[in-house]
Amino acid sequence: MPKLVDREVRRQEILEVTWRLMATRGADAATMREMAREAGHANGALAPYFAGKDELVEAAFVHVFDRTNDRIRRAVVGKRGLSALRAFLVEVLPATEDTRLEARIVLPFCSRTVADDRFAELNDAAMRRWRQELRRLVAEGREDADVTVDTPDDVLVEQLVATALGLQVLALLPGSPTSADTQLAMLESALTALSPR
Amino acid sequence: MPKLVDREVRRQEILEVTWRLMATRGADAATMREMAREAGHANGALAPYFAGKDELVEAAFVHVFDRTNDRIRRAVVGKRGLSALRAFLVEVLPATEDTRLEARIVLPFCSRTVADDRFAELNDAAMRRWRQELRRLVAEGREDADVTVDTPDDVLVEQLVATALGLQVLALLPGSPTSADTQLAMLESALTALSPR
Numbered sequence: 001m002p003k004l005v006d007r008e009v010r011r012q013e014i015l016e017v018t019w020r021l022m023a024t025r026g027a028d029a030a031t032m033r034e035m036a037r038e039a040g041h042a043n044g045a046l047a048p049y050f051a052g053k054d055e056l057v058e059a060a061f062v063h064v065f066d067r068t069n070d071r072i073r074r075a076v077v078g079k080r081g082l083s084a085l086r087a088f089l090v091e092v093l094p095a096t097e098d099t100r101l102e103a104r105i106v107l108p109f110c111s112r113t114v115a116d117d118r119f120a121e122l123n124d125a126a127m128r129r130w131r132q133e134l135r136r137l138v139a140e141g142r143e144d145a146d147v148t149v150d151t152p153d154d155v156l157v158e159q160l161v162a163t164a165l166g167l168q169v170l171a172l173l174p175g176s177p178t179s180a181d182t183q184l185a186m187l188e189s190a191l192t193a194l195s196p197r
Numbered sequence: 198m199p200k201l202v203d204r205e206v207r208r209q210e211i212l213e214v215t216w217r218l219m220a221t222r223g224a225d226a227a228t229m230r231e232m233a234r235e236a237g238h239a240n241g242a243l244a245p246y247f248a249g250k251d252e253l254v255e256a257a258f259v260h261v262f263d264r265t266n267d268r269i270r271r272a273v274v275g276k277r278g279l280s281a282l283r284a285f286l287v288e289v290l291p292a293t294e295d296t297r298l299e300a301r302i303v304l305p306f307c308s309r310t311v312a313d314d315r316f317a318e319l320n321d322a323a324m325r326r327w328r329q330e331l332r333r334l335v336a337e338g339r340e341d342a343d344v345t346v347d348t349p350d351d352v353l354v355e356q357l358v359a360t361a362l363g364l365q366v367l368a369l370l371p372g373s374p375t376s377a378d379t380q381l382a383m384l385e386s387a388l389t390a391l392s393p394r
Binding site for chain 1: 222223224225226301304305307308309310311312313314317318320321322324325328346348349351352353355356358359360361362363364366367369370371372373375379382383386387389390393394
Protein backbone atom coordinates (compact mmCIF):
# COMPACT_ATOMS: atom_id res chain seq x y z
CA MET A 1 0.00 0.00 0.00
CA PRO A 2 1.57 3.33 -1.04
CA LYS A 3 1.78 6.20 1.43
CA LEU A 4 -1.35 8.38 1.56
CA VAL A 5 0.24 11.39 -0.13
CA ASP A 6 1.76 9.32 -2.95
CA ARG A 7 -1.54 7.60 -3.35
CA GLU A 8 -3.42 10.90 -3.84
CA VAL A 9 -0.77 12.17 -6.28
CA ARG A 10 -0.98 8.95 -8.29
CA ARG A 11 -4.78 9.07 -8.20
CA GLN A 12 -4.76 12.60 -9.63
CA GLU A 13 -2.27 11.55 -12.33
CA ILE A 14 -4.58 8.72 -13.38
CA LEU A 15 -7.55 11.10 -13.50
CA GLU A 16 -5.66 13.70 -15.53
CA VAL A 17 -5.03 11.05 -18.19
CA THR A 18 -8.32 9.15 -18.08
CA TRP A 19 -10.76 12.09 -18.19
CA ARG A 20 -9.42 13.04 -21.62
CA LEU A 21 -10.01 9.52 -22.90
CA MET A 22 -13.56 9.59 -21.49
CA ALA A 23 -14.11 12.98 -23.10
CA THR A 24 -12.83 11.83 -26.49
CA ARG A 25 -14.42 8.38 -26.62
CA GLY A 26 -17.45 9.01 -24.43
CA ALA A 27 -17.54 8.12 -20.73
CA ASP A 28 -19.70 5.06 -21.41
CA ALA A 29 -17.67 3.75 -24.37
CA ALA A 30 -14.24 4.04 -22.74
CA THR A 31 -13.39 0.76 -20.98
CA MET A 32 -11.42 0.30 -17.75
CA ARG A 33 -8.87 -1.67 -19.83
CA GLU A 34 -8.29 1.28 -22.20
CA MET A 35 -8.11 3.74 -19.33
CA ALA A 36 -5.60 1.56 -17.49
CA ARG A 37 -3.49 1.36 -20.67
CA GLU A 38 -3.71 5.14 -21.12
CA ALA A 39 -2.61 5.65 -17.52
CA GLY A 40 0.41 3.40 -18.07
CA HIS A 41 -0.93 0.65 -15.85
CA ALA A 42 -1.42 -3.02 -16.59
CA ASN A 43 -5.08 -3.89 -16.96
CA GLY A 44 -6.66 -4.09 -13.53
CA ALA A 45 -4.04 -1.92 -11.85
CA LEU A 46 -6.56 0.91 -11.47
CA ALA A 47 -8.36 -1.23 -8.88
CA PRO A 48 -6.33 0.04 -5.87
CA TYR A 49 -7.45 3.57 -6.75
CA PHE A 50 -10.97 3.17 -8.11
CA ALA A 51 -13.40 0.42 -7.13
CA GLY A 52 -15.00 0.40 -10.57
CA LYS A 53 -16.08 2.30 -13.64
CA ASP A 54 -18.76 4.33 -11.84
CA GLU A 55 -16.30 5.49 -9.21
CA LEU A 56 -13.75 6.45 -11.90
CA VAL A 57 -16.36 8.38 -13.93
CA GLU A 58 -17.53 10.18 -10.80
CA ALA A 59 -13.96 11.03 -9.81
CA ALA A 60 -13.30 12.26 -13.37
CA PHE A 61 -16.23 14.68 -13.12
CA VAL A 62 -15.02 16.01 -9.77
CA HIS A 63 -11.53 16.32 -11.27
CA VAL A 64 -12.82 18.28 -14.28
CA PHE A 65 -14.91 20.51 -12.04
CA ASP A 66 -11.84 21.17 -9.84
CA ARG A 67 -9.79 21.98 -12.97
CA THR A 68 -12.41 24.51 -14.11
CA ASN A 69 -12.64 26.06 -10.64
CA ASP A 70 -8.85 26.35 -10.31
CA ARG A 71 -8.80 28.18 -13.64
CA ILE A 72 -11.66 30.45 -12.52
CA ARG A 73 -9.84 31.26 -9.27
CA ARG A 74 -6.68 32.26 -11.15
CA ALA A 75 -8.69 34.30 -13.70
CA VAL A 76 -10.66 36.20 -11.06
CA VAL A 77 -7.70 37.10 -8.79
CA GLY A 78 -7.45 40.89 -8.37
CA LYS A 79 -10.78 41.50 -10.14
CA ARG A 80 -14.22 42.34 -8.72
CA GLY A 81 -17.82 42.87 -9.84
CA LEU A 82 -18.47 42.97 -13.55
CA SER A 83 -14.90 42.29 -14.65
CA ALA A 84 -14.68 39.30 -12.30
CA LEU A 85 -18.01 38.03 -13.68
CA ARG A 86 -16.61 38.23 -17.22
CA ALA A 87 -13.39 36.45 -16.20
CA PHE A 88 -15.37 33.72 -14.38
CA LEU A 89 -17.71 32.99 -17.27
CA VAL A 90 -15.01 33.01 -19.97
CA GLU A 91 -13.39 30.06 -18.18
CA VAL A 92 -16.68 28.12 -18.29
CA LEU A 93 -17.56 28.68 -21.97
CA PRO A 94 -16.70 25.75 -24.26
CA ALA A 95 -14.86 28.19 -26.53
CA THR A 96 -11.40 26.59 -26.44
CA GLU A 97 -10.21 23.05 -27.23
CA ASP A 98 -9.72 22.36 -23.52
CA THR A 99 -13.10 23.64 -22.35
CA ARG A 100 -14.85 21.85 -25.24
CA LEU A 101 -13.21 18.65 -23.98
CA GLU A 102 -14.45 19.46 -20.47
CA ALA A 103 -17.99 19.91 -21.84
CA ARG A 104 -17.78 16.37 -23.23
CA ILE A 105 -17.40 15.13 -19.63
CA VAL A 106 -19.91 17.49 -18.05
CA LEU A 107 -22.72 16.58 -20.44
CA PRO A 108 -22.79 12.80 -19.77
CA PHE A 109 -22.39 13.59 -16.09
CA CYS A 110 -25.43 15.90 -16.10
CA SER A 111 -27.36 13.23 -17.94
CA ARG A 112 -26.59 10.61 -15.27
CA THR A 113 -28.12 12.87 -12.64
CA VAL A 114 -31.53 11.90 -14.07
CA ALA A 115 -31.27 8.32 -12.83
CA ASP A 116 -28.53 8.53 -10.18
CA ASP A 117 -29.12 10.44 -6.93
CA ARG A 118 -25.43 10.47 -6.01
CA PHE A 119 -24.51 12.18 -9.31
CA ALA A 120 -27.47 14.54 -8.94
CA GLU A 121 -26.25 15.64 -5.49
CA LEU A 122 -22.69 16.18 -6.73
CA ASN A 123 -23.95 18.31 -9.61
CA ASP A 124 -26.26 20.17 -7.27
CA ALA A 125 -23.42 20.98 -4.88
CA ALA A 126 -21.25 22.16 -7.80
CA MET A 127 -23.99 24.46 -9.11
CA ARG A 128 -24.69 25.83 -5.62
CA ARG A 129 -21.02 26.86 -5.31
CA TRP A 130 -21.16 28.61 -8.67
CA ARG A 131 -24.40 30.41 -7.82
CA GLN A 132 -22.97 31.54 -4.49
CA GLU A 133 -19.82 32.96 -6.13
CA LEU A 134 -21.76 34.57 -9.00
CA ARG A 135 -24.23 36.12 -6.57
CA ARG A 136 -21.32 37.68 -4.67
CA LEU A 137 -19.93 39.14 -7.92
CA VAL A 138 -23.34 40.46 -9.04
CA ALA A 139 -23.70 42.18 -5.63
CA GLU A 140 -20.27 43.80 -6.13
CA GLY A 141 -21.44 44.88 -9.59
CA ARG A 142 -24.43 46.60 -7.94
CA GLU A 143 -22.07 48.43 -5.53
CA ASP A 144 -20.00 49.59 -8.51
CA ALA A 145 -23.16 50.65 -10.44
CA ASP A 146 -22.17 48.22 -13.22
CA VAL A 147 -25.34 46.20 -12.50
CA THR A 148 -28.42 48.43 -12.55
CA VAL A 149 -31.08 46.20 -14.14
CA ASP A 150 -34.36 45.69 -12.22
CA THR A 151 -34.17 41.87 -12.44
CA PRO A 152 -33.51 40.28 -9.00
CA ASP A 153 -29.96 39.02 -8.46
CA ASP A 154 -30.93 35.34 -8.10
CA VAL A 155 -32.68 35.48 -11.49
CA LEU A 156 -29.62 37.11 -13.09
CA VAL A 157 -27.36 34.44 -11.60
CA GLU A 158 -29.62 31.68 -12.88
CA GLN A 159 -29.57 33.20 -16.38
CA LEU A 160 -25.77 33.20 -16.40
CA VAL A 161 -25.51 29.61 -15.15
CA ALA A 162 -28.20 28.37 -17.57
CA THR A 163 -26.47 30.03 -20.52
CA ALA A 164 -23.14 28.42 -19.62
CA LEU A 165 -24.71 24.96 -19.23
CA GLY A 166 -26.79 25.30 -22.41
CA LEU A 167 -23.66 26.17 -24.36
CA GLN A 168 -22.09 22.91 -23.25
CA VAL A 169 -24.73 21.20 -25.40
CA LEU A 170 -24.72 23.67 -28.30
CA ALA A 171 -20.95 23.92 -28.72
CA LEU A 172 -20.69 20.16 -29.29
CA LEU A 173 -23.19 19.94 -32.15
CA PRO A 174 -21.46 18.48 -35.23
CA GLY A 175 -23.18 20.49 -37.98
CA SER A 176 -23.88 23.84 -36.36
CA PRO A 177 -21.78 24.21 -33.22
CA THR A 178 -21.99 27.59 -31.50
CA SER A 179 -18.68 29.21 -32.49
CA ALA A 180 -16.24 30.66 -29.97
CA ASP A 181 -16.94 34.14 -31.40
CA THR A 182 -20.70 33.74 -30.93
CA GLN A 183 -20.17 32.45 -27.38
CA LEU A 184 -18.08 35.49 -26.48
CA ALA A 185 -20.66 37.80 -28.13
CA MET A 186 -23.39 36.07 -26.05
CA LEU A 187 -21.38 36.72 -22.90
CA GLU A 188 -20.88 40.41 -23.75
CA SER A 189 -24.58 40.75 -24.59
CA ALA A 190 -25.54 39.16 -21.24
CA LEU A 191 -23.15 41.47 -19.34
CA THR A 192 -24.37 44.54 -21.25
CA ALA A 193 -27.95 43.65 -20.32
CA LEU A 194 -26.98 43.99 -16.64
CA SER A 195 -26.93 47.78 -17.05
CA PRO A 196 -29.59 48.79 -19.61
CA ARG A 197 -29.25 52.32 -20.92
CA MET B 198 -47.76 -7.62 -40.93
CA PRO B 199 -50.25 -4.86 -39.99
CA LYS B 200 -51.22 -2.25 -42.54
CA LEU B 201 -48.83 0.73 -42.73
CA VAL B 202 -51.24 3.22 -41.14
CA ASP B 203 -52.15 0.92 -38.23
CA ARG B 204 -48.50 0.19 -37.78
CA GLU B 205 -47.61 3.89 -37.43
CA VAL B 206 -50.53 4.47 -35.04
CA ARG B 207 -49.44 1.53 -32.90
CA ARG B 208 -45.83 2.69 -32.99
CA GLN B 209 -46.84 6.14 -31.71
CA GLU B 210 -48.97 4.54 -28.97
CA ILE B 211 -45.99 2.52 -27.80
CA LEU B 212 -43.79 5.63 -27.79
CA GLU B 213 -46.35 7.69 -25.88
CA VAL B 214 -46.22 5.08 -23.09
CA THR B 215 -42.54 4.16 -23.14
CA TRP B 216 -41.03 7.66 -23.16
CA ARG B 217 -42.59 8.36 -19.77
CA LEU B 218 -41.05 5.20 -18.35
CA MET B 219 -37.66 6.20 -19.77
CA ALA B 220 -38.10 9.68 -18.30
CA THR B 221 -39.02 8.34 -14.87
CA ARG B 222 -36.53 5.47 -14.59
CA GLY B 223 -33.78 6.86 -16.84
CA ALA B 224 -33.41 5.88 -20.49
CA ASP B 225 -30.50 3.56 -19.69
CA ALA B 226 -32.09 1.88 -16.68
CA ALA B 227 -35.47 1.13 -18.30
CA THR B 228 -35.36 -2.34 -19.89
CA MET B 229 -37.10 -3.48 -23.11
CA ARG B 230 -39.02 -5.96 -20.94
CA GLU B 231 -40.41 -3.21 -18.69
CA MET B 232 -41.26 -1.02 -21.65
CA ALA B 233 -43.06 -3.88 -23.39
CA ARG B 234 -45.04 -4.52 -20.18
CA GLU B 235 -45.89 -0.82 -19.90
CA ALA B 236 -47.06 -0.79 -23.52
CA GLY B 237 -49.33 -3.77 -22.86
CA HIS B 238 -47.25 -6.14 -24.99
CA ALA B 239 -45.75 -9.47 -24.13
CA ASN B 240 -41.99 -9.28 -23.73
CA GLY B 241 -40.39 -9.16 -27.16
CA ALA B 242 -43.53 -7.89 -28.90
CA LEU B 243 -41.87 -4.50 -29.39
CA ALA B 244 -39.53 -6.15 -31.91
CA PRO B 245 -41.82 -5.60 -34.96
CA TYR B 246 -41.75 -1.88 -34.23
CA PHE B 247 -38.26 -1.23 -32.87
CA ALA B 248 -35.15 -3.23 -33.75
CA GLY B 249 -33.63 -2.70 -30.30
CA LYS B 250 -33.13 -0.45 -27.33
CA ASP B 251 -31.11 2.18 -29.23
CA GLU B 252 -33.80 2.52 -31.88
CA LEU B 253 -36.51 2.83 -29.23
CA VAL B 254 -34.56 5.48 -27.30
CA GLU B 255 -33.91 7.41 -30.51
CA ALA B 256 -37.59 7.21 -31.49
CA ALA B 257 -38.59 8.34 -27.99
CA PHE B 258 -36.46 11.47 -28.35
CA VAL B 259 -37.96 12.26 -31.76
CA HIS B 260 -41.41 11.64 -30.25
CA VAL B 261 -40.75 14.01 -27.33
CA PHE B 262 -39.34 16.64 -29.68
CA ASP B 263 -42.46 16.34 -31.90
CA ARG B 264 -44.67 16.67 -28.80
CA THR B 265 -42.89 19.86 -27.77
CA ASN B 266 -43.08 21.27 -31.30
CA ASP B 267 -46.80 20.48 -31.62
CA ARG B 268 -47.38 22.35 -28.37
CA ILE B 269 -45.26 25.28 -29.59
CA ARG B 270 -47.21 25.43 -32.87
CA ARG B 271 -50.53 25.60 -31.02
CA ALA B 272 -49.21 28.20 -28.56
CA VAL B 273 -47.81 30.47 -31.29
CA VAL B 274 -50.89 30.41 -33.59
CA GLY B 275 -52.19 33.95 -34.18
CA LYS B 276 -49.17 35.55 -32.46
CA ARG B 277 -46.10 37.25 -33.92
CA GLY B 278 -42.80 38.81 -32.85
CA LEU B 279 -42.21 39.24 -29.14
CA SER B 280 -45.47 37.64 -27.98
CA ALA B 281 -44.83 34.61 -30.21
CA LEU B 282 -41.28 34.37 -28.79
CA ARG B 283 -42.69 34.34 -25.26
CA ALA B 284 -45.29 31.69 -26.17
CA PHE B 285 -42.61 29.54 -27.89
CA LEU B 286 -40.18 29.61 -24.98
CA VAL B 287 -42.79 29.00 -22.27
CA GLU B 288 -43.50 25.64 -23.93
CA VAL B 289 -39.82 24.71 -23.74
CA LEU B 290 -39.15 25.64 -20.11
CA PRO B 291 -39.16 22.69 -17.68
CA ALA B 292 -41.63 24.62 -15.53
CA THR B 293 -44.51 22.11 -15.53
CA GLU B 294 -44.68 18.42 -14.59
CA ASP B 295 -44.94 17.46 -18.26
CA THR B 296 -42.03 19.58 -19.49
CA ARG B 297 -39.88 18.46 -16.55
CA LEU B 298 -40.54 14.90 -17.66
CA GLU B 299 -39.54 15.87 -21.21
CA ALA B 300 -36.29 17.34 -19.87
CA ARG B 301 -35.52 13.94 -18.33
CA ILE B 302 -35.50 12.50 -21.87
CA VAL B 303 -33.74 15.41 -23.57
CA LEU B 304 -30.81 15.42 -21.15
CA PRO B 305 -29.68 11.79 -21.66
CA PHE B 306 -30.26 12.27 -25.37
CA CYS B 307 -27.98 15.33 -25.47
CA SER B 308 -25.40 13.38 -23.53
CA ARG B 309 -25.38 10.54 -26.08
CA THR B 310 -24.54 13.02 -28.82
CA VAL B 311 -21.00 13.09 -27.36
CA ALA B 312 -20.22 9.54 -28.46
CA ASP B 313 -22.91 8.85 -31.10
CA ASP B 314 -22.85 10.72 -34.44
CA ARG B 315 -26.40 9.70 -35.32
CA PHE B 316 -27.77 11.19 -32.09
CA ALA B 317 -25.59 14.28 -32.59
CA GLU B 318 -27.05 14.84 -36.08
CA LEU B 319 -30.63 14.43 -34.83
CA ASN B 320 -30.03 16.94 -32.05
CA ASP B 321 -28.31 19.28 -34.49
CA ALA B 322 -31.27 19.16 -36.89
CA ALA B 323 -33.70 19.81 -34.01
CA MET B 324 -31.71 22.83 -32.82
CA ARG B 325 -31.39 24.21 -36.38
CA ARG B 326 -35.19 24.16 -36.71
CA TRP B 327 -35.58 26.01 -33.42
CA ARG B 328 -32.95 28.59 -34.36
CA GLN B 329 -34.64 29.16 -37.74
CA GLU B 330 -38.06 29.70 -36.14
CA LEU B 331 -36.68 31.90 -33.33
CA ARG B 332 -34.72 33.99 -35.86
CA ARG B 333 -37.94 34.60 -37.80
CA LEU B 334 -39.72 35.73 -34.63
CA VAL B 335 -36.82 38.00 -33.58
CA ALA B 336 -36.92 39.59 -37.07
CA GLU B 337 -40.67 40.22 -36.62
CA GLY B 338 -39.90 41.73 -33.22
CA ARG B 339 -37.47 44.14 -34.96
CA GLU B 340 -40.24 45.13 -37.42
CA ASP B 341 -42.57 45.81 -34.49
CA ALA B 342 -39.86 47.78 -32.62
CA ASP B 343 -40.13 45.29 -29.73
CA VAL B 344 -36.54 44.21 -30.39
CA THR B 345 -34.18 47.21 -30.45
CA VAL B 346 -31.03 45.90 -28.79
CA ASP B 347 -27.71 46.24 -30.69
CA THR B 348 -26.83 42.53 -30.30
CA PRO B 349 -26.99 40.67 -33.66
CA ASP B 350 -30.04 38.44 -34.12
CA ASP B 351 -28.09 35.18 -34.34
CA VAL B 352 -26.46 35.94 -30.97
CA LEU B 353 -29.87 36.72 -29.41
CA VAL B 354 -31.29 33.46 -30.76
CA GLU B 355 -28.35 31.50 -29.38
CA GLN B 356 -28.84 33.11 -25.96
CA LEU B 357 -32.49 32.03 -25.91
CA VAL B 358 -31.73 28.46 -27.00
CA ALA B 359 -28.82 28.12 -24.55
CA THR B 360 -30.97 29.37 -21.66
CA ALA B 361 -33.71 26.85 -22.47
CA LEU B 362 -31.24 23.96 -22.71
CA GLY B 363 -29.36 25.00 -19.59
CA LEU B 364 -32.62 25.04 -17.64
CA GLN B 365 -33.20 21.43 -18.60
CA VAL B 366 -30.20 20.62 -16.40
CA LEU B 367 -30.92 23.10 -13.61
CA ALA B 368 -34.61 22.31 -13.18
CA LEU B 369 -33.82 18.65 -12.46
CA LEU B 370 -31.37 19.24 -9.60
CA PRO B 371 -32.64 17.52 -6.43
CA GLY B 372 -31.53 20.06 -3.80
CA SER B 373 -31.80 23.39 -5.57
CA PRO B 374 -33.92 23.02 -8.70
CA THR B 375 -34.66 26.24 -10.56
CA SER B 376 -38.29 26.92 -9.62
CA ALA B 377 -41.03 27.52 -12.19
CA ASP B 378 -41.33 31.11 -10.92
CA THR B 379 -37.61 31.76 -11.39
CA GLN B 380 -37.73 30.22 -14.87
CA LEU B 381 -40.58 32.52 -15.90
CA ALA B 382 -38.75 35.51 -14.37
CA MET B 383 -35.64 34.53 -16.39
CA LEU B 384 -37.74 34.45 -19.55
CA GLU B 385 -39.25 37.89 -18.86
CA SER B 386 -35.80 39.28 -18.05
CA ALA B 387 -34.42 37.88 -21.34
CA LEU B 388 -37.33 39.36 -23.31
CA THR B 389 -37.05 42.73 -21.55
CA ALA B 390 -33.34 42.83 -22.47
CA LEU B 391 -34.36 42.73 -26.15
CA SER B 392 -35.48 46.36 -25.90
CA PRO B 393 -33.23 48.19 -23.38
CA ARG B 394 -34.58 51.53 -22.25
